[in-house]
Amino acid sequence: MIGIEAMGCYVPHHRLHLKELQHELRIDNRTLHRLLWERKLEYIAIEQDHTAAGMLAKAADNLLAGKKLTADDVGLILLTHTLNPFAPYLVDPLGKWRQQNGFADTLTFAAAQLNCASIHLLLHLADRWLRAHSQRTGVLLLAGDKMFIAEERCLDDSFVAGDAAVAVYLSRHAKRNRLIHSFIVGEATIYDGPASPPAAYAWYQQSFVYGLIKMVQTALNECRLSPQQIRYIFPSNLNETTWLRVAHALDLPHDRFYYPTLKELGHCHNADPILNLARALVERLLQPGDYYLTLTAGMGGTFGCSLFQY
Amino acid sequence: MINGRPLYLSEFFVSLPPCQPFKQRQEKEAARRVGSNDVDLDTASLSQPLFALYEEYALPYDDWCTRLTGDGRYAAEGIPTAEAVGAADLAIDSVQKLLAENRLKAGRYLIYAHETIEASLTLTPVLKVKKMCALKETIPFSVSQAGSSSFAAALLLLDCLHATASDDSIQPSLIVTADRLSPPQPRTFFTQYPKGDAAASCLVLAEPDAWEVLACELSTRAMPQGDPYRWKWADFRAAEQAMLDQLPSSIPQFLLNNQFSLADIALVVPQQHSDAFLAHVRAVLKSEALLYRRKTWSRCNLLGSDCLVSLAEAVSNKRIHRHDLVLLIQAGPLASLGFILLRRVT
Numbered sequence: 001m002i003g004i005e006a007m008g009c010y011v012p013h014h015r016l017h018l019k020e021l022q023h024e025l026r027i028d029n030r031t032l033h034r035l036l037w038e039r040k041l042e043y044i045a046i047e048q049d050h051t052a053a054g055m056l057a058k059a060a061d062n063l064l065a066g067k068k069l070t071a072d073d074v075g076l077i078l079l080t081h082t083l084n085p086f087a088p089y090l091v092d093p094l095g096k097w098r099q100q101n102g103f104a105d106t107l108t109f110a111a112a113q114l115n116c117a118s119i120h121l122l123l124h125l126a127d128r129w130l131r132a133h134s135q136r137t138g139v140l141l142l143a144g145d146k147m148f149i150a151e152e153r154c155l156d157d158s159f160v161a162g163d164a165a166v167a168v169y170l171s172r173h174a175k176r177n178r179l180i181h182s183f184i185v186g187e188a189t190i191y192d193g194p195a196s197p198p199a200a201y202a203w204y205q206q207s208f209v210y211g212l213i214k215m216v217q218t219a220l221n222e223c224r225l226s227p228q229q230i231r232y233i234f235p236s237n238l239n240e241t242t243w244l245r246v247a248h249a250l251d252l253p254h255d256r257f258y259y260p261t262l263k264e265l266g267h268c269h270n271a272d273p274i275l276n277l278a279r280a281l282v283e284r285l286l287q288p289g290d291y292y293l294t295l296t297a298g299m300g301g302t303f304g305c306s307l308f309q310y
Numbered sequence: 311m312i313n314g315r316p317l318y319l320s321e322f323f324v325s326l327p328p329c330q331p332f333k334q335r336q337e338k339e340a341a342r343r344v345g346s347n348d349v350d351l352d353t354a355s356l357s358q359p360l361f362a363l364y365e366e367y368a369l370p371y372d373d374w375c376t377r378l379t380g381d382g383r384y385a386a387e388g389i390p391t392a393e394a395v396g397a398a399d400l401a402i403d404s405v406q407k408l409l410a411e412n413r414l415k416a417g418r419y420l421i422y423a424h425e426t427i428e429a430s431l432t433l434t435p436v437l438k439v440k441k442m443c444a445l446k447e448t449i450p451f452s453v454s455q456a457g458s459s460s461f462a463a464a465l466l467l468l469d470c471l472h473a474t475a476s477d478d479s480i481q482p483s484l485i486v487t488a489d490r491l492s493p494p495q496p497r498t499f500f501t502q503y504p505k506g507d508a509a510a511s512c513l514v515l516a517e518p519d520a521w522e523v524l525a526c527e528l529s530t531r532a533m534p535q536g537d538p539y540r541w542k543w544a545d546f547r548a549a550e551q552a553m554l555d556q557l558p559s560s561i562p563q564f565l566l567n568n569q570f571s572l573a574d575i576a577l578v579v580p581q582q583h584s585d586a587f588l589a590h591v592r593a594v595l596k597s598e599a600l601l602y603r604r605k606t607w608s609r610c611n612l613l614g615s616d617c618l619v620s621l622a623e624a625v626s627n628k629r630i631h632r633h634d635l636v637l638l639i640q641a642g643p644l645a646s647l648g649f650i651l652l653r654r655v656t
Contacts, residue, residue, distance in 0.1 A: 051367050079455065084434065085363040085427050089495040090538045090643060093455065098532035108530045109463045113422060113436040113452035121451050125467060132470040148366040149359065152431060186450040188441040193432035300437045 002130050003174030003308065005138065007278050008063025008167040010055050011265060012047040018160065025154040034157045039239035044153065044266040045162035052086055052146040053093030055165035060097060060142060063167040070102060073171075075136035076129055077108040080118040080143045082269040082298065086110075094142070103140075114186050116236055117296040119143045119166075119270040120304020124182035126170045138171040143270035153266075155194065158205070159239050162266030166274040180291075180307040183219050187211060187301030208297055209242060213249045215303040216295060223307050227252050231290035231310075234276040236269075236297060237262035258285070270296070286310040311469045311523055318655065319521040320412060320482075320513035322622045324615065325404035327392040329607070332497070332504045333385035359431040364494050369539045371494035384498065389506035389610040392490045396428050398435035400509035401488035402442045408484070408511045409443060417513070419471065419483040420445055422452040423460035423614050425643070429492040439486060448484070455530075458581055459640040459648030460614040461487050462528040468514050469526065486511035487614035499538070499643060500546045502584045503611045510618035518655050524635070525568040525651040529560070533645045553645055554590045561594050561639070564649045572598035576634035579620045581641040582611050591639060599637070602629065616640070617650075630654050 018025075018041060022032050035041045047055060056079060063069075079094065087093040098104050114121045119141075126139035144165025147153045153161045170179065189204045190196040196204070220227060227250045235243055235257055243257040261268070261275045268275060273294035280286060290310045297303050311317045364371045392400060401422060409415070422436035436450040456463040464485045472480070488509035491497050497505045513519065533552070535545045565571055572595060579602045580591045592601050604620040605627070612619050617638040624630055632654055640648035 053367075083431065085359045085431060087455075088360075088364055088367050088369055088539075089426050089491070090499070091367060091369075092532060092644075095532040096536065099534055104532040104534075105529075107528060108455070108532070109453060109460075109528075110455035111451055111453055111467070113434050113450065115434060118451075125470070128474045129467075129470045131474045146366075149362050149431065184449055184451075186437060186440065186448075188437040188450065191434050191437035191441050192430075193434070195430075195432040299432075300434050302437075 001174055001178045002127055002170065002172055003179045004168055004177035005171035005174045006063050006067035006169040007274060008059045008061070008066065009275055009278050010058035010062055010165045011275070012045050012163055014046050014048050015043040016046055017043055024150055025160065026151055027154055031157045035160060038241055039157070039159065040263060041160050041239065041266055042263040044160050045164055045268065047146050047163035052081065052144055053091070055144045055146060055163065056093060056142045057097035059144060059165035059167040060140070063169060064101065067169060069169065071106055073137050074103060074106055074140045075133060075138065076126070077103065077106055077140045077142065078122050078126060079110045080112045080122050080270055082116050082118065082145050084113070114184060114302040114304065115298025115300060116269050117184065117298040117302040117304035119273060120182050120184050120294070120296055120306055123170065123179065123306050124184050127179055127182055130170065130172055137173065138169055141168040141170060145269040159267040162268045164265060164268035164271040164275060166271040168274060176310055178309045180309060181219065181223055182306040183215060183304065185211070185215060185303040189301035191300055193299045204301060208301060209245050211301055211303050212246050212295065212297050215305045216246070216250060216293065219293065219305045219307055225291060229291055230256065230293055231286060232256060232258045232280060232292045233295050234273045234280065234292065235259055235295040236272040237265065237267045238297065311473070315473050316516070317469055317472060317523040318515045318517065318519040319523060319652070320408070320515065321520045321625070322510050322512045322618045323404050323407040323411065324619050324622050325400045325509040326390045326619070327395070327400065327507055329388040329390050332387045332389050360427060360429045360492060360494060384504045384609060387504055387609050388607060389504050390508055390607065392507040397424060397426065397488040397490035397507070397509065398428060398433065398438045400490065400507065401435065401439050401486045401511070404509040404511040405439055405443045405484060405486050408513065412513060414482065414513070416445055416481070417448045417484045418481045419468065420448045420450040421464040421468065421483070421485045422450065423464045423485055423487045424452060424454050424489055425457055425460055425613055426489040426491050426495055435488070456528065457530070457644060457646030458613045458616060458642050459528050459646040461485060461618065462526055462640055462648030462650055465514070465523065465526045465650065466528055472516065480516040482513045482515045484511060484513055487618060489613040489615065500543070501586065502643065503582055503609045506607060506610045506612050508612040508615040508619055510615040510622070520656050522653040522655050523650065524653055525564070527564050527649045529647045531645045538644060549644060550586060553641065553647070554586060556647060557590050557594050560647065561649070568651060570635065570651070574635055575599040575637050577602050577624060577630060578637045578639065579617050579624065580639040581616050582608060582620070583642045587641060632656065
């Protein structure tokens with residue numbers, strides 16, 4: 001069965017409390033209060049040593065430390081990121097890592113621009129790629145971002161970006177974490193983030209929660225499951241307000257949404273759902289047979305959702 | 311293609327900004343750079359994200375035009391350069407022409423294939439193309455980090471999506487290639503042709519159209535030479551030679567894998583990459599297949615759109631006839647190689 005066979009996470013050790021970041025983020029006391037007490041953000045992971053490309057390599061190293069993979073096991077390496085300025089032109093972000101780990105000839109490229117829903121784009125493409133290439137064993141997925149312009153970490157009073165990277169090995173022979181289906185949507189409500197026209201941006205901010213609700217409902221309907229059959233939802237670390245609203249709309253208890261890393265790291269773009277899933281696996285929260293979802297929303301009305309069975 | 315399921319492409323629609331002599335363009339960008347260096351990158355704003363990115367990767371950008379421009383041999387070459395618009399705007403122009411010509415209002419997927427980066431932290435180019443072209447039900451995403459072979463990467467993905475789709479998903483998809491070299495992304499690199507800005511788009515369909523895709527292959531080999539911005543001539547020559555050395559075996563092998571030989575190919579359309587690259591392709595072809603050299607901007611590399619612009623020109627010049635086999639060779643800028651074998655249907 002196609003599913004997640006191994007994961008590797010890289011989170012920088014350096015964390016700063018939002019109060020320590022207030023000046024750098026140029027946020028007033030009211031915004032700080034809201035981020036802390038309504039959005040439930042607290043500490044932000046900040047990478048000091050590595051570039052975003054280096055962080056991807058670290059996540060991949062951590063995956064290989066737990067699961068040895070050779071070029072025969074990996075037919076394709078797909079990477080993604082939210083920030084479009086990710087690696088400079090001509091720089092191969094994984095070149096050195098591929099050289100060092102026996103993947104120099106492995107087909108590698110990036111698929112992105114669903115913003116923070118791009119991890120589900122990778123799952124969608126990798127799943128379809130494995131279905132189309134029956135002789136291939138697995139796909140290595142890498143996602144990560146580093147906010148290299150410090151004062152841009154904060155988006156209004158909505159979220160604060162942290163730095164992290166994850167690696168996922170999607171295998172045809174997975175023993176746990178069967179991937180049942182991945183769904184992606186890119187509405188393009190806006191295309192220029194906070195630089196969009198104010199009215200359009202305000203409309204996007206008000207409406208994206210409905211897109212998330214619709215995404216979950218679509219996924220469950222197509223897989224013929226009810227919300228109550230889902231043991232956990234591992235979402236992006238957007239903020240608590242968003243997930244309270246989505247849980248309420250789906251008539252689910254809020255504790256079905258599991259995102260312990262929100263308080264510890266901030267919103268680490270596409271890494272969030274995998275970081276939260278990895279924590280749940282460490283804490284043995286899933287039982288065999290449990291269904292779970294990963295769920296993301298990105299700037300501009302992009303949404304992603306994958307249904308798994310443990 | 312996969313499992314023998316056919317894949318077709320429409321005609322290509324290109325968008326090219328006005329042409330300028332390369333030297334003139336270079337001087338303008340250098341002047342802009344002098345201004346940019348006055349900006350304190352510790353407080354880099356949303357308008358300077360590419361400079362901040364180069365700073366983050368500790369890359370040289372202050373003297374790129376002397377470090378990476380080779381010996382100035384292309385100073386008089388004309389190259390299309392976008393002044394006031396970004397790559398996404400070129401893509402929109404190209405896709406709007408494509409949609410108008412094909413009377414199409416939606417597609418299953420829209421793939422934005424690129425290798426350069428827009429100078430914005432907030433812009434999502436593929437969402438802009440989708441929005442401005444009113445492609446409401448389309449799933450947009452981008453493909454990159456495949457060098458100038460991003461079209462081949464997009465085609466391989468669409469082949470998978472097409473081969474594993476349910477019946478309701480066989481509606482056309484779109485690929486648009488788009489690049490613009492905003493500073494500090496270098497337009498030149500050692501002896502390679504200077505790079506120009508361009509976009510090209512086509513539909514990818516299950517029903518017969520202008521081109522049948524017979525095969526597509528992509529190689530994205532990691533180079534041992536490390537960071538290209540710190541290369542010396544020896545590093546460049548070694549990396550270039552490694553790429554060139556693949557051609558004598560990989561071109562015939564690609565054709566053989568698909569039950570063809572060079573003698574079957576009516577026209578080979580290579581990337582306008584460099585004199586060395588074109589000479590090596592010509593040597594591989596010998597007299598068995600014709601090489602098409604673009605008439606306009608023949609010593610300018612249009613990156614992911616390059617072969618597609620050449621192909622559109624060859625069609626326009628009636629160099630291709632019904633049932634002809636055409637081999638596109640996308641290459642570079644450093645190590646990637648993409649082969650696309652097409653048969654002219656119309």
